[in-house]
Amino acid sequence: MEFVTYEVEGQVGIITINRPKALNALNSAVLDDLNAALDGVDLEAVRALILTGSGEKSFVAGADIGEMSALTKAEGEAFGKKGNDIFRRIETFPIPVIAAVNGFALGGGCELSMSCDIRICSDNAVFGQPEVGLGITPGFGGTQRLARIISVGMAKQMIYTARNIKADEALRIDLVNAVYTQEELMPAAKKMAAGIAANAPIAVRNCKKAINEGLQVDMDQAIVIEEKLFGDCFETHDQKEGMGAFLEKRKEKNFINK
Numbered sequence: 001m002e003f004v005t006y007e008v009e010g011q012v013g014i015i016t017i018n019r020p021k022a023l024n025a026l027n028s029a030v031l032d033d034l035n036a037a038l039d040g041v042d043l044e045a046v047r048a049l050i051l052t053g054s055g056e057k058s059f060v061a062g063a064d065i066g067e068m069s070a071l072t073k074a075e076g077e078a079f080g081k082k083g084n085d086i087f088r089r090i091e092t093f094p095i096p097v098i099a100a101v102n103g104f105a106l107g108g109g110c111e112l113s114m115s116c117d118i119r120i121c122s123d124n125a126v127f128g129q130p131e132v133g134l135g136i137t138p139g140f141g142g143t144q145r146l147a148r149i150i151s152v153g154m155a156k157q158m159i160y161t162a163r164n165i166k167a168d169e170a171l172r173i174d175l176v177n178a179v180y181t182q183e184e185l186m187p188a189a190k191k192m193a194a195g196i197a198a199n200a201p202i203a204v205r206n207c208k209k210a211i212n213e214g215l216q217v218d219m220d221q222a223i224v225i226e227e228k229l230f231g232d233c234f235e236t237h238d239q240k241e242g243m244g245a246f247l248e249k250r251k252e253k254n255f256i257n258k
């Protein structure tokens with residue numbers, strides 16, 4: 001992969017978008033590499049992912065404007081589908097994905113972070129949906145996920161005005177969960193990922209599924225989804241181990257993802 005790196009530290013996978021010359025902007029090759037990185041995640045061994053950008057300036061400065069500027073309608077649609085499929089894959093990826101937003105998260109960059117389960121950022125991060133200033137709508141789910149994550153009114157304000165916001169405002173409107181210095185960001189992301197990885201993997205995966213799928217339906221259907229995923233945890237090794245450890249007053253737990 002030319003534009004994406006993938007490393008594993010313990011039970012945590014780290015995907016880094018690595019196209020610093022263009023502030024990690026997403027062209028077709030970057031999207032292909034991101035998809036390939038996801039293909040490479042060993043779901044038996046890895047229990048949480050971190051997604052970040054290389055350098056200290058930018059997470060992802062958007063979809064590649066140079067590449068997009070020359071697209072025909074059909075090519076634009078195909079580029080949109082490619083991005084949407086990958087972002088949806090991240091959103092529904094079996095294990096949690098934390099976006100460690102280390103700078104600009106504009107357009108497709110903001111959208112990429114929103115396809116992750118959790119967003120934390122550095123204090124120099126800048127979020128925004130500049131698309132209407134470029135003559136297009138936000139794609140890659142921008143009009144859909146932003147209004148589901150923050151308030152509808154604030155999402156409309158950000159999208160219609162195309163005004164960028166800084167980290168402190170992103171925190172205030174709940175777009176991110178926490179803000180760190182640049183030096184603290186990756187250690188904080190790794191600590192959070194390790195905390196997730198220490199829990200029973202099947203239970204964590206089922207929580208992700210229950211929250212994501214439950215939010216798309218009414219409460220009567222949502223609690224049925226929850227019941228099924230709850231029931232699914234029983235008779236697993238890890239359910240017996242987690243409850244056994246409590247009953248035996250044992251601190252160490254050996255979760256084996258089975």
Ligand code: DAK
Pocket residue numbers: 021022023025026061062063064065066079080081083104106107108109130131134136137138139140
């Ligand atoms: N695309 C391509 N290259 C980019 C880029 C981008 N989005 N952002 C930055 N670069 C490149 C610059 O062209 C420059 O390259 P060189 O000139 O050095 O070759 C290099 O990165 C450094 O950028 P600057 O020199 O501009 O650096 P500054 O610090 O001065 O400014 C900046 C940083 C982030 C404020 C500025 O670069 C900027 O405004 N960049 C554009 C941000 C932006 O507008 N992003 C949104 C792009 S639109 C859809 C699907 C997806 C989308 C839409 C629809 N469908 C499915 C319908 C997504 C749209 C977008 O993301």
